[in-house]
Amino acid sequence: MSPSRFAVVGSGWRAEYFFRIAATRPDRFEIPAVAVRREEEIERLSIEHGLDALIDSRRLDELELDFVVVATAPETNADVCEELVERGYAVLLETPAGIDDEQLDRMAKLASAGARVQVAEQYRYQPLLAARLAVIESGRLGPITSAHMSVAHGYHGMALLRAALGVGIDEYEIHTQVHESTITRGPGRDGPPTANELDPSTRTVALISFGDQLGIYDWSDDQYFSWIRSLRFAARGERGELDGYTARYLLDSGEPVEQSLRRWDTGLEGNLETPGHRGYLLGDDWVYRNPFPNDRFSDDEIAVATVLNHMAEYVATGEQFYSLADSVHDTRLAHRIRDFRG
Template structure:
């Protein structure tokens, strides 16, 4: 699949690494940068075709445009691509855009022949994929607790497991600060023992059908060695808590089993690579890119790229719903009161699928 990549940064390099590692599946036909100087720099650094003009890039034969730019540039570039009726895999940064902008963006998309898919990779991660496959063991699902992902990412997982689609809910959220010792950042380890203020948002999403989502995230969580991440799913007949699964068998007797990760490498000379996730003697996720050394995020993003190339995946309406609910969480925090969500113009897209 011939790909145009727009944007340069930490996230866009995920796409580049995947394209380079899977040449039998993907070809980068051109990489669009913000300035000509940066385009020339990237061309020399990575040995790829680059340019600084989106319209020029779209003249090159291609199958998919990947848009990986900051939120401040997203609306303008996405509008250009929509007007060209492009098939697009777009990054997830809609939460920082005003709700009116989200509605305007969707209205333009709905009137076009464009196809937009969003690189919301967590549903495609091996762990969440396995949890979803095991969820029938729990009976009808009633609650999901996501204490592992921020903003729209966490909301996406809650909605996915509770099957809420575009449903409305009442959101009650608080934002509290506390001290914690800094242990690192995205690309660093910190052993200075410096105390920093950490903000934790907790929210209850009470959906109209009686199901409940619990959102819990600290702003140091992704890069801290002393703040862990957790996921729980609750049903009438059982629960998943991280890697433990408790459920009732056919005789209504309690059973406890664990999800197992099998990785090659690490303690051997083989490249480190996830092979599979199993439950009992059943494999629920087999890494299609094994034995490449992809981490779980890279596996999930590669799957999103494959999905988009094949005309399927997490749609724009889903991303906008997740971003809208995340905005409501922040509003509930700042206003100090519960908020009732309201149906948006993209809600019809859920019922049309």
């Protein structure tokens, strides 16, 4: 099977994920070119990644591509996506789908017109979150009545909440509360903190009613990198609940069961296999298997690589995995909560 050929528009922090994944798995993914805006990026991408870069994105038309990844600045994602769709490309659009109502309206129009666009909403494919969603989808907990999500911000959090609840693009009602406090400075994208100082911390809690189902969004801006703020995930159903790593549910006989999700990694504690992540078990049931078990990917890289797999399948079959319409809906939900904060 030949690798999927895709170009990337953009060369920032998020685009680097696609570069690393393609370099690690050239049998699965190939990047013939990267479209950039600055001349200095051409040399950097050649030296650091061995990639050919173009200033004029129209030169992509000279290449044979399966799809194009749009990973530009948030404010330009929608514009670039529209242009590529007009030129006939299938597009994997990085989040967000739009930064305001005007852009989201345009993206909604594209979706209604049948544009071949999927969105790189990767969180549901991170191993632990994929395992948790698999437990929910297995039916062990029965119909899900509520979910509490404190694992990702904004539109990512909305996408996960809807996935856990199993709701579509439905009517909703939101009640939001914001709490301001302080927190000792933690690490960030640039590394560990250089000073032991206090920073402001904003916690946003939103109760979102989807008919008779309740979603609880709970997020602090510092959680992604914090050493002292944990990520939380819980879902309740008619026959059980999943709280963090622990599932409690009733068997058909009515007997209660308690099981824990257990991560299986290789290359640790004397194990001589290739370092990697195999998956998650619940009891003796593999609820999640990593499609890239022999690659030294971080969990987020596994998720992005999984998105690329799904995009290749979408191009071949038309099977959607996270549509532009879904992304627009989740972003609008997130903006409702953001605007309350503002």
